[in-house]
Amino acid sequence: MDIRSYIDNSILKPYVSESEVEKFVRDSARVGFYAVCVNPYHVKLAKEVGTDRIKVCSVVGFPLGLNTKEVKVHEAVRAVEDGADEIDMVMNISAFKEKRYRYVEEELKAVKRECGVPLKVIIETCYLDQNEKVKAVEICVQAGVDFVKTSTGFGSGGATVEDVKLIKEIGGNRIKVKAAGGIKDLATAIAMIKAGADRLGTSSGFEIYKEAQGG
Template sequence: MTSINIAQYIDHTNLKPMATERDIELLCEEALQFRFAAVCVNPYRVRLAAQLLKGSDVKVASVIGFPLGATLPEVKALEAKSVLEKGAEEIDMVINIGALKDGDDDLVLKDVKAVVDASSGAIVKVILECCYLTDEEKVRACRLSTEAGAKFVKTSTGFGSGGATLEDVKLLRSNVPSSVGVKAAGGIRDFETAYALIQAGATRIGTSSGPKIVKTSNS
């Protein structure tokens, strides 16, 4: 895999609460330099990222209900609509983890569908936070996310107790149709890990270490 190929998998990410304007400027400069698929930023930083990336092929993604997922469906929908109006093109939403563990599939489906409907065709990625789920819950989350119209399922926020694993990526890949992508995120800091996750079925990689991954891809 070449540096150009792997760059096209990467959502270059800075979701730190203390990220400054300059940090987001650097994130976007690196995304343009390495031609990453997208940058992923907090809602407050969407307008800035959209301005910096205007006219480029790099997409702007933002997070919804982040990082806990416990926000009400109507609030998540409003948040999604707001970031899209400010220039976001992709949405990474956190599933309602508690409702999923309760077995409240109706609420989980309503929650994801509210964001999908508010996103008016924009790509919605559903963050499952796999470190908190059983395999049965992960499978159910994949089914509900697909039924709601999401275009990706995603392993982790990066703020939970664990990140992406090969086992989780394989499980998610085997439980969504080929039309639904799998985004691996959380603790991906080197080329070897990123490449292994892609081999396992990941179609996007969420990481703050994109430049390092690309630079070492041919070494």
């Protein structure tokens, strides 16, 4: 297993400088991670620094998911115009909790249709009960998005092996799984992959890779 091929190495804290982002992207490309994940403001910089050596992922409606549908669509389209190869969007958890499932699904479809790149939908599992997790995955499948992502990393909890297994069980081969939130070491990363994760979101990519190398 090449752990690098699973990792979206993330730098999403609000206080990072452009020089920190530049170094992060350069080092991530050098290591060979699948992608770097940055805030929309840093997409252009990440694309310039990474060129074609690493994919650039950007977040939309992050981290709360409560932007309007139109704003999320605009944000996603702008990120792609700036160079984003993939989009990680937070589901409207409030609308979902209100059982406004049609609204949630239409929002996902609109962003997917307009951005034209792989779309990962963050359902923020820490705020959902078991039945809600199942329903959220079903909506993502119906909307035709590419991944269900567990967490933003800014919520009250992150990815768990149990949630990854559940998403994989419900989604089957119809949708991929990205585990994110609290993945800080190699053992946790491997556990998530064995549970069914196709991709890992982590800000600890360098540490995980170093551990995998025996360092």
